[in-house]
Amino acid sequence: MGPAGGAQGPDGAVRRARGRGRTTASMADVARLAGVSSQTVSRVSNGYAGVNEETRQQVLAAMKELGYRPNSAARALKRGEFRTIGVITFTLSTTGNVRTLEAIATSAAAEGYAVTLLPVAVPTTDEVRGAFSRLEELAVDAVIVIMEVHLLDAATVTLPPHVQVVVVDSDAGSHYTVVDTDQSGGTRTAVQHLLDLGHLTVYHLAGPEDSFAAQRRADAWRGALTDAGRPTPPVVRGDWSAESGYHAGLELAAQEDCTAVFAANDQMALGLLRALHERGRRVPEDVSVIGFDDIPEAGSFLPPLTTLHQDFAEVGRLCVQAVLRKMRRDGPQRGTTLVPTRLVLRDSTAPPPGGGRRES
Amino acid sequence: MGPAGGAQGPDGAVRRARGRGRTTASMADVARLAGVSSQTVSRVSNGYAGVNEETRQQVLAAMKELGYRPNSAARALKRGEFRTIGVITFTLSTTGNVRTLEAIATSAAAEGYAVTLLPVAVPTTDEVRGAFSRLEELAVDAVIVIMEVHLLDAATVTLPPHVQVVVVDSDAGSHYTVVDTDQSGGTRTAVQHLLDLGHLTVYHLAGPEDSFAAQRRADAWRGALTDAGRPTPPVVRGDWSAESGYHAGLELAAQEDCTAVFAANDQMALGLLRALHERGRRVPEDVSVIGFDDIPEAGSFLPPLTTLHQDFAEVGRLCVQAVLRKMRRDGPQRGTTLVPTRLVLRDSTAPPPGGGRRES
DNA sequence: GTGGCTGATGTTTGCGTAAACATCGTGGCG
DNA sequence: CGCCACGATGTTTACGCAAACATCAGCCAC
Numbered sequence: 165m166g167p168a169g170g171a172q173g174p175d176g177a178v179r180r181a182r183g184r185g186r187t188t189a190s191m192a193d194v195a196r197l198a199g200v201s202s203q204t205v206s207r208v209s210n211g212y213a214g215v216n217e218e219t220r221q222q223v224l225a226a227m228k229e230l231g232y233r234p235n236s237a238a239r240a241l242k243r244g245e246f247r248t249i250g251v252i253t254f255t256l257s258t259t260g261n262v263r264t265l266e267a268i269a270t271s272a273a274a275e276g277y278a279v280t281l282l283p284v285a286v287p288t289t290d291e292v293r294g295a296f297s298r299l300e301e302l303a304v305d306a307v308i309v310i311m312e313v314h315l316l317d318a319a320t321v322t323l324p325p326h327v328q329v330v331v332v333d334s335d336a337g338s339h340y341t342v343v344d345t346d347q348s349g350g351t352r353t354a355v356q357h358l359l360d361l362g363h364l365t366v367y368h369l370a371g372p373e374d375s376f377a378a379q380r381r382a383d384a385w386r387g388a389l390t391d392a393g394r395p396t397p398p399v400v401r402g403d404w405s406a407e408s409g410y411h412a413g414l415e416l417a418a419q420e421d422c423t424a425v426f427a428a429n430d431q432m433a434l435g436l437l438r439a440l441h442e443r444g445r446r447v448p449e450d451v452s453v454i455g456f457d458d459i460p461e462a463g464s465f466l467p468p469l470t471t472l473h474q475d476f477a478e479v480g481r482l483c484v485q486a487v488l489r490k491m492r493r494d495g496p497q498r499g500t501t502l503v504p505t506r507l508v509l510r511d512s513t514a515p516p517p518g519g520g521r522r523e524s
Numbered sequence: 525m526g527p528a529g530g531a532q533g534p535d536g537a538v539r540r541a542r543g544r545g546r547t548t549a550s551m552a553d554v555a556r557l558a559g560v561s562s563q564t565v566s567r568v569s570n571g572y573a574g575v576n577e578e579t580r581q582q583v584l585a586a587m588k589e590l591g592y593r594p595n596s597a598a599r600a601l602k603r604g605e606f607r608t609i610g611v612i613t614f615t616l617s618t619t620g621n622v623r624t625l626e627a628i629a630t631s632a633a634a635e636g637y638a639v640t641l642l643p644v645a646v647p648t649t650d651e652v653r654g655a656f657s658r659l660e661e662l663a664v665d666a667v668i669v670i671m672e673v674h675l676l677d678a679a680t681v682t683l684p685p686h687v688q689v690v691v692v693d694s695d696a697g698s699h700y701t702v703v704d705t706d707q708s709g710g711t712r713t714a715v716q717h718l719l720d721l722g723h724l725t726v727y728h729l730a731g732p733e734d735s736f737a738a739q740r741r742a743d744a745w746r747g748a749l750t751d752a753g754r755p756t757p758p759v760v761r762g763d764w765s766a767e768s769g770y771h772a773g774l775e776l777a778a779q780e781d782c783t784a785v786f787a788a789n790d791q792m793a794l795g796l797l798r799a800l801h802e803r804g805r806r807v808p809e810d811v812s813v814i815g816f817d818d819i820p821e822a823g824s825f826l827p828p829l830t831t832l833h834q835d836f837a838e839v840g841r842l843c844v845q846a847v848l849r850k851m852r853r854d855g856p857q858r859g860t861t862l863v864p865t866r867l868v869l870r871d872s873t874a875p876p877p878g879g880g881r882r883e884s
Numbered sequence: 885g886t887g888g889c890t891g892a893t894g895t896t897t898g899c900g901t902a903a904a905c906a907t908c909g910t911g912g913c914g
Numbered sequence: 915c916g917c918c919a920c921g922a923t924g925t926t927t928a929c930g931c932a933a934a935c936a937t938c939a940g941c942c943a944c
Contacts, residue, residue: 406824
């Protein structure tokens with residue numbers, strides 16, 4: 165029937181792909197077996213209407229028999245998109261980043277997108293710039309950046325023009341689309357909780373200075389105290405680690421008037437608990453401690469930690485939504501989306517030793 | 525000169541890629557600007573010898589001017605490989621998986637490979653099979669599975685024939701290439717440490733039954749005790765979480781003769797510490813506790829936890845090495861590689877209350 | 885000087901897919 | 915009866931790159 169030339173392979177059988185010696189069925193193979201053109205296979209493969217049901221079944225049967233899988237490289241080349249989202253992270257050692265990443269991967273999968281991980285070894289501007297530069301030849305359609313974004317200074321880092329970017333943990337909402345936990349609201353909830361218990365003021369065990377999240381938690385803490393007309397004790401700083409929390413805790417334990425501490429994350433709160441314990445200051449009887457994150461272990465600290473729950477899953481979900489919206493050019497291109505926190509009451513907070521105003 | 529048709533764009537300028545409206549320079553654009561053929565551009569791009577230095581410089585200049593980036597889809601289609609490693613994980617909620625993943629990503633990047641994350645929502649055989657099936661149309665050359673591998677039962681899961689697989693945390697060394705921490709050796713070190721301190725026997729707070737790692741730690745614990753001629757107390761089980769460790773700890777605290785506990789991971793050890801504390805059993809004076817993993821917080825527990833350090837970075841590195849070796853068809857295709865652990869002595873272990881044999 | 889060799893470069897081709905366009909039969913309708 | 919619309923399917927083409935092959939100049943040896 166058909167003309168002599170054309171797609172007929174050397175032996176009419178499934179072709180042996182070059183390179184790895186693997187065997188792969190292409191659309192042409194399926195088409196041959198089903199007795200249709202490869203275009204019809206393509207239509208079936210992509211679920212287009214306008215294919216006779218009978219033909220469809222034949223094609224599907226042929227696909228199954230040959231174990232046909234669309235070749236994503238060819239598809240990407242043709243369509244000009246990869247169905248892949250890149251995620252740039254500096255570190256996976258913080259709970260938040262990991263949980264966010266996991267949520268991103270899950271949400272992306274639900275949308276039919278894969279996730280490619282782009283680790284940046286050292287968070288220097290150069291490294292980040294390098295990552296963004298490499299990005300352009302990477303097979304991604306969009307990028308989500310989970311990082312302190314001082315490094316994303318628009319002046320020095322050139323973003324690939326066609327790649328959509330969403331950022332977590334930044335205040336660069338005017339330049340990028342940002343999704344983040346409501347650091348400020350959460351912090352104010354924490355401080356207010358302690359003030360309501362009767363504490364005269366609240367100390368702050370802050371995260372590192374170069375972190376936006378830490379900065380905003382510190383700012384909100386200061387704001388909450390100021391609004392309530394309370395004095396603001398000096399800030400003690402850690403680097404997010406439990407170890408640094410311990411050292412900071414030794415300092416705080418020495419402060420006689422310190423009856424309440426807001427730790428910028430749970431890990432530091434853990435170290436703080438140990439320091440207070442060592443120095444004989446009981447929690448919560450002598451000192452109340454509140455954390456931030458609600459890591460899974462927080463309920464097993466000594467004592468179980470009252471903390472602010474971050475909904476990382478939601479953050480991840482919104483990141484994916486936002487980046488897909490940007491790609492599809494609908495919805496707002498910029499601005500910040502905040503995910504609320506939730507106060508989780510456990511056993512590390514109580515009224516101050518003298519007995520403050522009781523609520524119940 | 526050339527025939528009328530051909531690569532000449534509508535206006536001889538950088539083409540506007542369809543789909544996203546983005547602007548991309550192709551090899552042809554670079555070639556036109558540099559006044560060479562696209563093949564020469566390809567040679568320069570791939571660093572082949574046999575290109576005149578002067579020509580090379582011209583091409584490089586043209587590349588730079590146009591901001592040329594090779595299109596990875598086209599490259600993958602042509603070469604038949606993606607330079608991408610897929611990583612299948614069930615959960616990122618355990619430290620080990622995350623740290624391993626991070627190491628894999630870093631090592632892969634160093635080898636010029638990207639990492640695509642393939643989360644499996646629920647660890648059922650069906651889900652895993654689905655993941656492996658989807659895999660074939662995913663843009664990966666090889667796969668690393670970070671998972672309890674009961675689910676990788678060869679009878680039910682068909683692995684894509686051309687995709688190389690390396691598995692973490694499994695005893696399926698005869699079927700797959702496996703890289704793992706030396707669970708057994710680590711466990712024996714832990715048990716021996718406690719016996720050396722003078723404890724008559726060691727209780728075991730085990731991980732979930734369906735985990736290979738947990739199983740092997742339990743087996744090694746039993747073996748070590750048996751070899752030393754000590755009785756083996758009944759196993760208490762948790763699910764890796766601190767919460768489960770707490771509940772198990774309440775049980776253990778009730779055992780009068782329990783002076784030493786080997787917890788299968790640090791999180792459970794944390795919960796155990798809390799339970800012991802609540803029940804008035806001091807650590808390490810009354811009960812010694814040893815963990816497994818050496819998570820960053822372990823040094824900040826109350827008391828700081830003696831534990832076995834796992835070198836996740838090395839595990840990740842070896843995974844990448846192994847999978848690349850498999851792809852390149854050199855080196856052993858199967859077998860198990862073990863990464864040794866290291867005992868980290870902190871404050872949670874001591875001789876038993878009665879005072880055992882002292883070492884120093 | 886002629887043939888063959890080497891190094892540098894150009895030309896052709898095809899990877900697997902899917903958009904755009906072409907074809908072909910069928911059935912409705914003036 | 916003839917024309918057109920329409921649904922179903924086939925054919926052509928191009929996505930960007932790189933292997934394979936072709937070309938071509940310069941040079942050496944005999």
